[in-house]
Amino acid sequence: MKNGLFAGIGNHNIIPAVRKAEDLQKACDSEWPMIFLLIGDLFTVEQYVRQGLEAGKKVFLHVDFIGGLGSDPLVVKYIAEKIGPTGIISTKNHMVKQAKKSGLQAIQRLFLIDTSALEHGINNVRQNEPDALEVMPGLIPRVISELHSSTSRPIIAGGLIKDHQEIQTALQAGASAVSMGNPALWHSFAQA
Template sequence: MKSITPHDQFFKGLAAHRMIASIKEPKHIETALALRNQLSGVFLLTGHIGVLKGYVDVFKEHQIPVFLHLEKIGGLNTDIYGLDYLAKVIKPAGIISTKTNVVKTAKKMGLITIQRFFLVDTEGLDNIAKSLCQTEPDIIEVMPARIPEMIGMVKAFTSLPIITGGLLFDESQAQECLRNGAAAISSSKPELWKGSYSFQEQKKLRKFI
């Protein structure tokens, strides 16, 4: 029987769950594990090279796709050698980065790539469009989430799934992002991980599985 790949596992999870736990403190790892049936994955934004594999292995044991935000991990070099070590030894489902060259290299190594963008003005939309032509990540993350109408503007020039997060304080704000076309919400607030989130574009995600 063909084993499920991390790519398939994550995108199938997105078809059922709209929330991704962004973990900024080790103490929240246990909370994420306890809520694993409500999450499509976790974004790891804490730790260093000495503990990283242990953290990743814990999530993999519980069948939770884990993504490493490479700019937030201490001691991890993001050159070709560091990414090769990441892909072959630590083995997360994928990575998150704001850097175009890092995303391009990680994708070649078989990792699911999420490119993070910050929208601070309308020029940010042009930057996203130009960057996507160069990198072609698997998913994009747009921040902050408190400008949900911008999700629709990004969707006008890309068919990639869009994750959004940042400055979310309650479930109604997260739901607004989903209504505007976000594939999922990323949040560092455990109280939001427990919410029930709906999604109207499940058919569109199937082509990525």
């Protein structure tokens, strides 16, 4: 499904998830048009976001991982007005809702460890209306397929993805994209 989040990026279905500062430039230099930033703190995050945006990337900031910002919804308003990423990623319902109110795109990250977590996740998506879901771990094709048919949101598979076959399995199950933190895999999938 192509909504505002995936509009204009064609079939680019790998999303570099930057977990180390030294990988940010690799993500900026990659052919993939979107970056997930899982690094930074109060002092560095603005520069990291700017670096990604200046490289022409859609930059999504994982607000749960940014040191010094906390989980008050006001943080999202600050991020929208002062830092200016394309959007945010969060596991927290109130942060996703505030992102939408603040004009940012929002990706809700779901950890699906059992049936109860799946049902709870589907209910949260219906209430929060994120632009997309990131499903963790990304190695659960049946659940990706179920979420794909139960919600009207794009699904991003993430976590524990280690090779091309796992990427293809997630995409075939209905994921719109796969996020991963391994720069070698970003580049090797682009060459495939």
